[in-house]
Amino acid sequence: xxxxxxxxxxxxxxxxxxxxxxxxxxxxxxxxxxxxxxxxxxxxxxxxxxxxxxxxxxxxxxxxxxxxxxxxxxxxxxxxxxxxxxxxxxxxxxxxxxxxxxxxxxxxxxxxxxxxxxxxxxxxxxxxxxxxxxxxxxxxxxxxxxxxxxxxxxxxxxxxxxxxxxxxxxxxxxxxxxxxxxxxxxxxxxxxxxxxxxxxxxxxx
Amino acid sequence: xxxxxxxxxxxxxxxxxxxxxxxxxxxxxxxxxxxxxxxxxxxxxxxxxxxxxxxxxxxxxxxxxxxxxxxxxxxxxxxxxxxxxxxxxxxxxxxxxxxxxxxxxxxxxxxxxxxxxxxxxxxxxxxxxxxxxxxxxxxxxxxxxxxxxxxxxxxxxxxxxxxxxxxxxxxxxxxxxxxxxxxxxxxxxxxxxxxxxxxxxxxxxxxxxxxxxxx
Numbered sequence: 001x002x003x004x005x006x007x008x009x010x011x012x013x014x015x016x017x018x019x020x021x022x023x024x025x026x027x028x029x030x031x032x033x034x035x036x037x038x039x040x041x042x043x044x045x046x047x048x049x050x051x052x053x054x055x056x057x058x059x060x061x062x063x064x065x066x067x068x069x070x071x072x073x074x075x076x077x078x079x080x081x082x083x084x085x086x087x088x089x090x091x092x093x094x095x096x097x098x099x100x101x102x103x104x105x106x107x108x109x110x111x112x113x114x115x116x117x118x119x120x121x122x123x124x125x126x127x128x129x130x131x132x133x134x135x136x137x138x139x140x141x142x143x144x145x146x147x148x149x150x151x152x153x154x155x156x157x158x159x160x161x162x163x164x165x166x167x168x169x170x171x172x173x174x175x176x177x178x179x180x181x182x183x184x185x186x187x188x189x190x191x192x193x194x195x196x197x198x199x200x201x202x203x204x205x
Numbered sequence: 206x207x208x209x210x211x212x213x214x215x216x217x218x219x220x221x222x223x224x225x226x227x228x229x230x231x232x233x234x235x236x237x238x239x240x241x242x243x244x245x246x247x248x249x250x251x252x253x254x255x256x257x258x259x260x261x262x263x264x265x266x267x268x269x270x271x272x273x274x275x276x277x278x279x280x281x282x283x284x285x286x287x288x289x290x291x292x293x294x295x296x297x298x299x300x301x302x303x304x305x306x307x308x309x310x311x312x313x314x315x316x317x318x319x320x321x322x323x324x325x326x327x328x329x330x331x332x333x334x335x336x337x338x339x340x341x342x343x344x345x346x347x348x349x350x351x352x353x354x355x356x357x358x359x360x361x362x363x364x365x366x367x368x369x370x371x372x373x374x375x376x377x378x379x380x381x382x383x384x385x386x387x388x389x390x391x392x393x394x395x396x397x398x399x400x401x402x403x404x405x406x407x408x409x410x411x412x413x414x415x416x417x418x419x420x
Contacts, residue, residue, distance in 0.1 A: 006400045008356035015374045015412040042329050142222035142416045158372040160229045160414045186220040197255050198229040198412040
């Protein structure tokens, strides 16, 4: 058993789901399209859905030039995740598109499909119709990561990882360019397209 | 995980559980009785499963007469679901092994219904509720006076099934209730000892992952 007592002594920061798709044109180049989705069940600023969508991650632009946006039904939650979570992930913190992303209010959002085969998140605003698709799904793996193995290196993590080898980001009917690339998480070779269910971030005691 | 001894330093925990994931999702419950030492007079458990080998789905089980081999309308022993194979799996491999449900004849006799509507309400800061309806029957579970969330990580030695590793987030509800067609089940939320912590028998258990340990 990894803990002396089954009750974790740390403080739950937030819990929910956190799937993502990060695509590249060139495996050695920068990310060309990014979608990071959050369905939060509990956080200090309440529940809600947040989608960080970066149609042009390497350009400091937003709508109408490009869909570099944070779509949410809880503005405070969107701001909270940008400041305390997304902004601390090395892959995102310095991206011009992330810094210029404006908040758009979500009008509709729901999941579709089955994470054993093909799974989708549908998110809509007044101007955007976004479909995130995770296909070519692998076997689920339960993770319990110490802080040093996480992106932000501040908090421990429980999560259920399901990798995808055939993801798509579709914005207003147009598929964004790029393919997933290999990444290594906690010693596992996986891809930059992933479902994360039952995800809990815990600030160590 | 079984191959790590208790009390090791946090840095020595295995980051990738080598076991097989059974299911992930939410699994809140409310257990009612007339006295701390008495038998359960009302049991309610809800599942919102986002991943399993039987697909996704929701299930609510209410046993208004847990130890009576009766279904509805003779007793408020009812199961509503939108995924019967998933529910059969949860009952066989999980619920029937939970200490509060084990041996309860109402679990075998309960009337099964396909859910027609399902509503979740609340903020999980103060309160939460799950309501399901089918065939003119409404079942509602309510959690109130919610506490701060805490993470739980158990092994087969301490798991409710006795067979799994399990990760979860718990929120204790100081008050809670179960109703069928607007009528509250008898009994009240009481305290129980939960891994050395006094805790109510009404709780939210969210973001769970159940793992069958590797051989």
